[in-house]
Amino acid sequence: MNKQTTAAALALALSTGLAALSAQADEMKEGMDKSDMEKCFGVAMKGKNDCKAGAGTTCAGTSTHDYQGNAWSLVPAGTCTETASPTSPTGFGQLEAFEEKQS
Amino acid sequence: MTQHLFAAALLDPNRAAPSDIRTWNGSDPVRRFAVYRNNVIASLIEALADTFPVCRQLVGDDFFRAMALEFVRASPPSSPRMSDYGEEFPSFIERFTPAASVAYLADVARLERLRVDAYHAADNEPLDVTAAADCLADTAQLPLLRARLHPSAGLLRSRFAAVSIWAAHQGRGTMKSLKIDQPQQALVIRPSLDVEVVPLDLASWTFATALNRHETLGAALESTRQTHADFDVAQSLGLLLRAGLIIALQPGMEPS
Numbered sequence: 447m448n449k450q451t452t453a454a455a456l457a458l459a460l461s462t463g464l465a466a467l468s469a470q471a472d473e474m475k476e477g478m479d480k481s482d483m484e485k486c487f488g489v490a491m492k493g494k495n496d497c498k499a500g501a502g503t504t505c506a507g508t509s510t511h512d513y514q515g516n517a518w519s520l521v522p523a524g525t526c527t528e529t530a531s532p533t534s535p536t537g538f539g540q541l542e543a544f545e546e547k548q549s
Numbered sequence: 550m551t552q553h554l555f556a557a558a559l560l561d562p563n564r565a566a567p568s569d570i571r572t573w574n575g576s577d578p579v580r581r582f583a584v585y586r587n588n589v590i591a592s593l594i595e596a597l598a599d600t601f602p603v604c605r606q607l608v609g610d611d612f613f614r615a616m617a618l619e620f621v622r623a624s625p626p627s628s629p630r631m632s633d634y635g636e637e638f639p640s641f642i643e644r645f646t647p648a649a650s651v652a653y654l655a656d657v658a659r660l661e662r663l664r665v666d667a668y669h670a671a672d673n674e675p676l677d678v679t680a681a682a683d684c685l686a687d688t689a690q691l692p693l694l695r696a697r698l699h700p701s702a703g704l705l706r707s708r709f710a711a712v713s714i715w716a717a718h719q720g721r722g723t724m725k726s727l728k729i730d731q732p733q734q735a736l737v738i739r740p741s742l743d744v745e746v747v748p749l750d751l752a753s754w755t756f757a758t759a760l761n762r763h764e765t766l767g768a769a770l771e772s773t774r775q776t777h778a779d780f781d782v783a784q785s786l787g788l789l790l791r792a793g794l795i796i797a798l799q800p801g802m803e804p805s
Contacts, residue, residue, distance in 0.1 A: 449692065452767050457688040459783035460681070463790040468678050470791060 485518040486526035488546070489539040496520050515546040559586050560622050593621045596631040597638060601661045603718040604642070604654055616645055632669050635662065653709035653729060660715050660746065663703035663737035667744045670701035673796050675740060684798050692767025696760045697797040701739040704749075704758055708732050712748050740793030747792045752777035753785040757794060766798075 490496070495509040495517035509517035513533040521529065521539070529539040533546040558564040566582035594617040598605050605613040620641045626634045639658035648654050684694060705711070712733040717724045734754035736747040749757065752773055759769035773780045789795060 449767070452692050452770055453688045455782055456691040456766050456770060456786075457685060459786040460691065461685055462783050463787040464678050464682050464685075466787050467676070467790050471678070 483520040484523045484526055484541060486521045486529060486539040486541065487518045487543050488513050488515045488531040488534045489521065489526070489529045490514065490517050490519040513546075515540075516543040518543075556625070558582070559589050560625055562586065590618065590621055593626065593634065594618060596634050597621070600632070600635050600665050601638065601658050603661055603715050604658050606718055607654060607657065607714075608648065608651060612647075616642070616648060619645065632665055638662070653707070653711050653714060656705070656707035656709055656711035657715055659707070660705050660711055660735065660737065663705055664744050664746070666703060667701040667737050667739040670739060673699050673701075675793055676790065676796050681795075681798050690800065692765060692770070694766050694798045694800055695763055696766065696795045697799060698761055698794055699738055699740065699796050701737075701744075702761070702794055703737045704754060704761060705735045705737060706732075706751075706754055707734070711735075712746065715746065736789070736792055736794060738792055738794060745792070747788070749788070750785075752780045753788055756780070756782070756785050757789055760789075760795070 485496075490509055490513070492509055492512050492514075495514065496519050513531050515533055526539040526541055527536070530537065531539045534540055534544060535547050555567050555570075558567055566579045570578045570582060572578050572581055594614055597617045597620065598613065601613075608616070617638075620635075620638055624637055624641065628634070639655045639662055642648055642658050643655040684691060708730070710727050710729055710731045710733050712735045713722055713727040713731075714724065714729070716722055717727065732751070734749040734751055736749055736754075736757060738745055738747065755776060756769055756773040759772050760766075764772065770780075770782055773782075
């Protein structure tokens with residue numbers, strides 16, 4: 447087999463392979479979206495929160511008291527507003543940071 | 550007392566305990582040494598049992614422990630990391646006459662060893678598909694590229710159905726339905742969190758092994774075609790890409 451056909455065979459193989467790979471990546475992304483987690487404010491125990499700020503920051507585990515209203519935890523989607531939060535005005539976790547009610 | 554004598558006595562119960570050891574509380578040093586010796590041996594056997602669970606199931610606990618004991622005495626660990634222990638266990642099994650009737654045992658051990666190695670190997674980002682697609686711009690250069698493989702990747706080739714035998718012990722398929730002396734190959738890899746065992750046809754294994762030897766894509770394709778005239782490089786490369794084997798395509802130069 448000469449060099450040109452080797453190159454052509456590899457080009458075909460790589461392009462189909464990469465196409466399949468990005469299709470697979472898209473599928474996985476979709477799958478992730480469906481079985482999503484959501485950020486839930488006001489349900490983490492002191493020091494057990496995930497993080498509020500973006501990538502590159504480490505504020506996970508820095509909440510200073512239980513059920514802190516501006517600290518969140520990742521919870522399975524749909525369960526947040528069913529999780530009790532004594533500091534929350536609604537009595538449950540919220541999808542946005544909230545002002546804690548005075549106890 | 551030298552460390553050497555102490556270590557030798559630990560591994561060989563026929564040797565007397567070192568004569569110059571003392572105990573802090575007046576108990577019998579020989580008995581205390583015997584307890585320690587027992588703990589050392591038992592924990593090393595336990596480490597092997599953890600790394601090679603399917604082998605243990607295949608030959609039964611008693612046989613496995615007896616075999617492991619022989620190995621521990623012949624090859625004590627050279628690293629403090631117990632996950633590394635037993636690199637030579639598969640080849641020991643191959644030479645271990647009492648296990649000769651279970652001819653596939655050594656290859657199943659190789660597979661289990663590759664899995665533990667993959668589990669503890671470095672993480673790596675998957676292939677950047679966009680960057681790899683850029684290589685398609687100049688197809689004449691493609692045969693000269695080399696693939697960088699995932700650090701966790703290991704390749705297994707067995708004269709037996711070692712992959713199916715292992716899978717049958719993970720609840721996939723049964724021992725009864727498989728042909729023991731059907732040669733099998735596999736790629737063991739941990740692309741993200743989980744170790745995966747990907748069965749490979751012989752041509753794909755040959756191609757992957759050539760890439761692993763840092764052959765260029767062109768040379769790997771040519772050498773695979775020499776033994777497998779009908780090699781389907783598209784099917785094979787697709788399989789290896791989906792498995793996460795290739796993490797980068799790089800031009801020319803031998804890796805240093």
